[in-house]
Amino acid sequence: MKDSAACFAIEQPPEKPEYIVLRDIIPDREARYDRGSIDNKVISTEAPADLSPPVEPALLLPGPRKPLHRFKVLQTWEGTILEISGDECRAIIRDRTTPENQDEEITFSIEEIPESDRPLALPGAVFYWSIGYDDRLDGQRNRVSSIRVRRIPVWTDKELKAARREAESLGERIGWK
Amino acid sequence: MVVDSCLDRESRQPIALKYLTELGIDVATSVKLFVITHWHDDHLKGAADILSACRDAKFVCSEALRSTEFIQFVRICSTRSFMVSSGVDEFDRIFEKLQRRSTGERPESVGPDLWAIADRRLLYLPKNNRSFNVEVFALSPSDTAMTLALSEIGQLLPRAGTPKRRAVAQRPNHVSVALWIIVGNLNILLGSDLENHRDKRLGWRAVVLSPNRPRGRAFVVKVPHHGSSNAYYHKMWSEMTTPEAAALLTPFASGKRPLPSQDDVEKIRSHTSQIYCTGRPQGWRPPRRDSTVDKTVREIARTRRVVHGPMGQVRLRLSAQRGLDDPTIELFGEAQHLT
Numbered sequence: 292m293k294d295s296a297a298c299f300a301i302e303q304p305p306e307k308p309e310y311i312v313l314r315d316i317i318p319d320r321e322a323r324y325d326r327g328s329i330d331n332k333v334i335s336t337e338a339p340a341d342l343s344p345p346v347e348p349a350l351l352l353p354g355p356r357k358p359l360h361r362f363k364v365l366q367t368w369e370g371t372i373l374e375i376s377g378d379e380c381r382a383i384i385r386d387r388t389t390p391e392n393q394d395e396e397i398t399f400s401i402e403e404i405p406e407s408d409r410p411l412a413l414p415g416a417v418f419y420w421s422i423g424y425d426d427r428l429d430g431q432r433n434r435v436s437s438i439r440v441r442r443i444p445v446w447t448d449k450e451l452k453a454a455r456r457e458a459e460s461l462g463e464r465i466g467w468k
Numbered sequence: 469m470v471v472d473s474c475l476d477r478e479s480r481q482p483i484a485l486k487y488l489t490e491l492g493i494d495v496a497t498s499v500k501l502f503v504i505t506h507w508h509d510d511h512l513k514g515a516a517d518i519l520s521a522c523r524d525a526k527f528v529c530s531e532a533l534r535s536t537e538f539i540q541f542v543r544i545c546s547t548r549s550f551m552v553s554s555g556v557d558e559f560d561r562i563f564e565k566l567q568r569r570s571t572g573e574r575p576e577s578v579g580p581d582l583w584a585i586a587d588r589r590l591l592y593l594p595k596n597n598r599s600f601n602v603e604v605f606a607l608s609p610s611d612t613a614m615t616l617a618l619s620e621i622g623q624l625l626p627r628a629g630t631p632k633r634r635a636v637a638q639r640p641n642h643v644s645v646a647l648w649i650i651v652g653n654l655n656i657l658l659g660s661d662l663e664n665h666r667d668k669r670l671g672w673r674a675v676v677l678s679p680n681r682p683r684g685r686a687f688v689v690k691v692p693h694h695g696s697s698n699a700y701y702h703k704m705w706s707e708m709t710t711p712e713a714a715a716l717l718t719p720f721a722s723g724k725r726p727l728p729s730q731d732d733v734e735k736i737r738s739h740t741s742q743i744y745c746t747g748r749p750q751g752w753r754p755p756r757r758d759s760t761v762d763k764t765v766r767e768i769a770r771t772r773r774v775v776h777g778p779m780g781q782v783r784l785r786l787s788a789q790r791g792l793d794d795p796t797i798e799l800f801g802e803a804q805h806l807t
C-alpha cells in the first residue's frame with residue numbers, strides 16, 4: 292500500500308450499519324474524502340470526517356484484499372459545537388442511531404478531538420461522534436470513541452454578494468425598505 | 469396578544485394557538501399583537517404559524533432585525549449552508565409570511581407592523597365597552613442597544629473564505645424586547661431575555677433609569693432571561709414591581725449551567741415568595757443505551773443532559789367580574805411553585 296495513495300472506503304449493509312470496514316483503496320478516491328494518508332503500521336479506525344454522515348452511502352470496492360480492521364459501530368451522533376471555553380467544548384448532539392431520542396447537550400475536553408481537527412472546532416462546526424469496537428485481524432478488540440469534525444466548504448465572495456442582493460429584494464418585498 | 473412561541477410536544481402546534489383555540493377564541497380577529505422578543509431558538513418555534521393564523525395582529529420585533537444585514541444573515545443560514553435547527557430557520561419562514569401579508573393577505577385596517585424600541589406604546593385599546601383599558605409598551609431595546617445590535621448583526625455575517633458553519637445563538641442579548649402591559653390599573657412586566665450591562669444605557673439599568681417609561685409597579689413579572697443572575701437587577705424588582713409580585717419563571721436547561729440556579733432563585737425570593745416555574749431547570753436524564761456506549765460516554769462527557777422535555781404551564785387569570793386585583797394562578801404539567 293502506497294502511503295499517499297491510501298484512503299478509506301466504507302462498506303456497510305444496506306439497512307442498519309453494523310460494521311464499517313476500512314480498507315485501502317485506489318488513489319483517485321483520495322480527493323473526494325481528503326483524509327490525508329495512512330500508513331501500514333497505524334491505521335486509524337476513526338470514521339472518515341468528510342463523509343456526511345459517516346455511515347451514509349456505501350462505497351464498496353471490489354478487490355481481493357481482506358479488510359485490515361473492522362469497526363463495529365454501536366452508536367453515532369451528529370453534533371454541533373456551541374461553545375469552546377478553555378479546554379472545554381460544549382455541544383448539542385443528535386442521535387443518528389436512534390433518531391427518536393431527544394438531543395442532548397454535553398461538555399467534553401477538547402482533547403477528545405483529534406489534533407488535526409482542532410482548528411476546525413469552532414462554534415457552529417459540525418462533528419460526528421462514533422462509539423464502537425475496533426476488531427483487528429489478529430483477534431484484538433478495542434473499544435473506540437472517535438470524534439471527527441466535518442470539513443465544510445467555505446463561503447465565496449460571489450455567494451455572499453448574491454445573498455446580499457437577495458436580502459435587499461426580500462426587504463423590499465416585505466415592505467421594510 | 470401573543471409573545472414569542474414554542475411548540476406543544478404532542479401536537480407540534482404552537483402552544484399559544486392551541487390554548488387560545490381551545491378557549492374558543494378566534495385567533496384570526498382577536499389577537500391584536502404578536503411580539504417576537506428576539507431571534508433565539510427557544511423563543512421562536514412555530515412563530516411563522518402564529519403569524520399566519522393571527523391575521524389581524526400587528527407583528528412586533530426589534531428594529532435591529534429589520535436591517536438588510538439581519539435578513540442577509542437569515543437567508544445565508546437557511547438556504548446556503550448546513551445551518552439547521554436554530555431560530556434563524558424560523559425567521560426565514562417569518563419573512564416568507566410577512567412577504568405574503570404585504571401582498572394583500574391582510575386587511576388594510578390592521579395598519580403597519582411595529583418596531584419595538586424603549587418606551588414606545590405598541591397597543592392602546594380604550595375602555596369603550598369593557599370596564600378597563602389596555603396598553604402595551606416596549607421597555608427595550610434602548611437606542612444605544614439598537615446601535616450596538618446593528619454592528620453586532622453585521623459581525624454575524626460570514627466573510628468570504630470562512631467555513632459555512634451552523635448558526636449558534638450569540639450572547640449577550642441587548643435587543644431583547646421587554647414589555648409593560650397595563651390592564652386597567654394593573655401592570656404586568658414581561659422581562660423577555662433582557663440582561664444587565666455595565667453601561668447604564670443598556671439592559672435593565674437603561675429600563676429602570678428611563679424617564680419616559682410608563683410608571684407604576686407590576687404585580688406579575690415574567691422573570692428576565694430564565695432567572696439568570698446576569699439578568700437580575702435589584703432595582704428592577706424594587707422600583708418596578710409590587711412586593712410579593714407573582715414571578716413567572718421559564719427554565720432553560722441548555723447552556724453551561726441550567727437556569728435558574730438555586731442562587732438565582734434565592735435572589736428573586738428576596739423580593740417575593742410567589743415564584744412559579746414552568747418546568748424543571750436541571751434538564752432530563754439521557755436515555756439508557758448499550759452498556760459499552762454508556763460506559764464510553766461516561767468517560768468522555770463531563771456533563772450531559774437532555775435539554776428538551778415535558779413542559780408545564782403557569783396560568784394566571786384575571787376576572788373582570790370578580791375584580792382585577794384578585795388573580796388566580798393554576799399550574800399544569802411540570803409547572804411548580806418554588807417554595
Ligand SMILES: [Zn+2]
Nearest residue numbers: 508510511661
Ligand atoms: Zn431564552
